[in-house]
Amino acid sequence: MLAKTASLLVAASVVAIPSLATTTPTIQTISKDVVIVGGGAAGAYAAVRVREDYGKSIALIERESHLGGAVDTWTDPKTGVPYELGVEAFLDYGNATKFFSRFNVSVHVSEQESVNTQYADFSTGHWVNYTVPTAAERLAAFQKYAKLAEQYEDMMLPGLWDFPTADKIPEDLLLNFGDFARKYGIEAAVPTIWDVAAVGLGNLETQPTFYVMQSFPAPLARVYTGKGRTLYVASHRNQDIYDRVSDLLGDDVFYSNVVVRALRTSNGVSVIAKGTDGRQTEIHAKRLLIAIPPTVSNLAPFNLDKKELNILSKTTYTRAYAGGVVSSNLPSNTTIINSALSGNWLNFPDLSFLQWYKALNSPAHYHKVMMFGNETVDSDGSRGLVEQSYQQLVNAGTLLKEGGEGLEWLHFADHGAVNVRACLKDLKAGFIQELYSLQGHLSTWYTGAAWSAQLHTPTWAFSDSVIPRLVEGL
């Protein structure tokens, strides 16, 4: 039966995907049980588990020359010191510690940061008279928030498989987060919720509470009440975990490749992957696991059908960029956070903005920058946010021109779409069930942050929940 299915697919692919094969010859054709697209957190983790623990053959297609997605360890060429310009810390969730130890990557639970924090309005360049919540206020607010989020933990993590249908969605999850925060008196937790994980949503005041909790779920809240843990890679090089995954997966990973054509049926899939070197590989597989953000533009090569287009067209997303900059005018041990108005913990900038110049604790005044933009903000636009904000701070006299030098880029990365979401009206109308109805449709399964939480290790756990469904019957 399987052999018959495979040959049908080969025949179908020859008919359905001829144009590429005729213009540029396909170099190789391979057959696998599962083809995975996207070797970031969810995809690389899934590749290991599907091949090693479920004994299924895989091909993993990754656009970059390395695995790891939002992990971006940059090594200073002058000193050899690594800096985390993407993911910094890993929530101890699900099988996270086991996955690190599987690859002999040591982790520990606390990291001391000895930097000052100051607040400025990057649109004016002026310091703001911002009073941060006291430790006691913050703890009390997080104790309340953790309890509230725990009520919904099982329906939201590791994924939304059991999320209530439209008429049963808890009212609180549909409230604007500003109203939710005031209703429960948790304002003192909000600056941390925004800064640590929900920043990609922009101004939290008007975001549905559901999406804020998807970014900052109960297990993360427990970290701030002393009942949860965050893990740090002991080598100070987060890329270590994915480099070891890469070594294990070997030739099953197609780096610097993207899918340019696909044929998907309920019996299996054929995809053509094309490398930046122009080489093409035609991969026949019984199942496809998509581990890139499910935006309509990302999925264009997969020839979405009407059902898929109808559902995915309802989503919007935020574009995330990050990098490192250096200027002697940026104080080496001070992080400057972009904050809007004084005294109001619920006031944050609207998309698009620079989150902060975060001190990297380097003697060389290195700062990390993270930018979040609407769908129209491209790489140049996001770099512009950093340069304009810097100029505003200098013009306002907020940054003293001690060194007289401008701002230089050390490193820049485009992290693509984050916080893929539907509007409140669609959420209320049952968007989550619609989205999840795509799981398994046309032999295609999905994993990644859009399906679970906007954090690294919960996407690993979500992959754990998809894999048994994905491999069933193989």
Ligand SMILES: Cc1cc2nc3c(=O)[nH]c(=O)nc-3n(C[C@H](O)[C@H](O)[C@H](O)COP(=O)(O)OP(=O)(O)OC[C@H]3O[C@@H](n4cnc5c(N)ncnc54)[C@H](O)[C@@H]3O)c2cc1C
């Ligand atoms: C800058 C930044 C910092 C973060 N810091 C933290 C943190 O400290 N702790 C934490 O828990 N979470 C953090 N997160 C969030 C967390 O990393 C994400 O939630 C997680 O990476 C999502 O996993 P994913 O697999 O869905 O996407 P990703 O990890 O982004 O993986 C997607 C992968 O698909 C690849 N890809 C994209 N398009 C294609 C294509 N067409 N073909 C082939 N491959 C493609 C990408 O190159 C990437 O490798 C951070 C996110 C960002 C952007």
